Amino acid sequence: xxxxxxxxxxxxxxxxxxxxxxxxxxxxxxxxxxxxxxxxxxxxxxxxxxxxxxxxxxxxxxxxxxxxxxxxxxxxxxxxxxxxxxxxxxxxxxxxxxxxxxxxxxxxxxxxxxxxxxxxxxxxxxxxxxxxxxxxxxxxxxxxxxxxxxxxxxxxxxxxxxxxxxxxxxxxxxxxxxxxxxxxxxxxxxxxxxxxxxxxxxxxxxx
Numbered sequence: 001x002x003x004x005x006x007x008x009x010x011x012x013x014x015x016x017x018x019x020x021x022x023x024x025x026x027x028x029x030x031x032x033x034x035x036x037x038x039x040x041x042x043x044x045x046x047x048x049x050x051x052x053x054x055x056x057x058x059x060x061x062x063x064x065x066x067x068x069x070x071x072x073x074x075x076x077x078x079x080x081x082x083x084x085x086x087x088x089x090x091x092x093x094x095x096x097x098x099x100x101x102x103x104x105x106x107x108x109x110x111x112x113x114x115x116x117x118x119x120x121x122x123x124x125x126x127x128x129x130x131x132x133x134x135x136x137x138x139x140x141x142x143x144x145x146x147x148x149x150x151x152x153x154x155x156x157x158x159x160x161x162x163x164x165x166x167x168x169x170x171x172x173x174x175x176x177x178x179x180x181x182x183x184x185x186x187x188x189x190x191x192x193x194x195x196x197x198x199x200x201x202x203x204x205x206x207x
Contacts, residue, residue, distance in 0.1 A: 027053060031060055038063075043073025054084070059201035062088045062096045069103065078109040089120060094127035095201055101132060114139070118147055125158060130165035133158045137170070141177070152177065 034049035047067050054061040065084035068077045082103055088096035101120035104113045118139065124132030137158035143150035156177055162170035 027057060031057060034060065034063065043067065045073070047073035058088050058091055058093045058096070062093055062099070062201050065096070066099065069099070069108070078103070082109040089123075092123075093201075094124045094129045094132070097121075097124040097127075098129045098132040101135065105135065114144060114147060118144075125161075128161070128165070130162040130167045130170065133162035133165075134167055134170045134173075137162065137173070141173075 030049060030053055034046045037043075037049060038046035047064065050060040050063045050067075054064045061084055065081045065088065067073055068084065069081035070076070082100065085096045085100035085103065089100045097120045101117040101124065103109060104117040104120070106112065117135075121132045121136040121139070125136045137155045138144075139148050140151045140158065141155035156174060159170045159174040159177070163174055
């Protein structure tokens with residue numbers, strides 16, 4: 001599932017400083033030309049554009065990571081994608097946090113690591129990222145092998161939040177949890193989400 005997620009302008013992220021080759025309106029125009037190329041299906045062009053500004057723009061970095069993860073316009077490279085996601089996630093970009101958590105949960109660049117994914121999901125869920133809310137809800141519903149307490153109330157709250165963004169999987173799960181679950185019952189086995197935090201970031205936008 002590819003879903004375009006809008007977020008704040010991120011020229012505040014600076015590896016090389018906003019005084020790099022492009023600033024302000026010029027940087028926005030370059031980024032937007034990448035969006036146009038991506039939407040037109042010209043992935044090599046979009047990758048080239050975004051990779052040219054990913055040292056000064058968090059959303060571009062996250063989009064480059066997404067394309068490396070999926071093999072769009074560039075050879076698939078999960079490890080490089082994970083490294084870029086990590087940089088953007090540490091800088092506070094919710095979509096990168098959600099994407100990195102998703103990769104860690106699925107073990108795309110190494111063994112699955114839900115422990116490392118947990119704080120990323122918490123941060124992205126707090127920023128109202130629906131996939132992160134859904135995946136964190138799954139952890140609370142099952143107890144995630146002791147990583148979090150089993151808490152169906154918290155799970156319902158997170159599923160509700162994700163469903164409010166139009167996420168069908170979250171609404172379906174919420175409907176299934178309509179009846180109270182006894183603490184003595186075995187932990188439910190929830191299927192992994194088929195939703196992905198993937199999809200390009202848009203800039204500028206709203207959080």
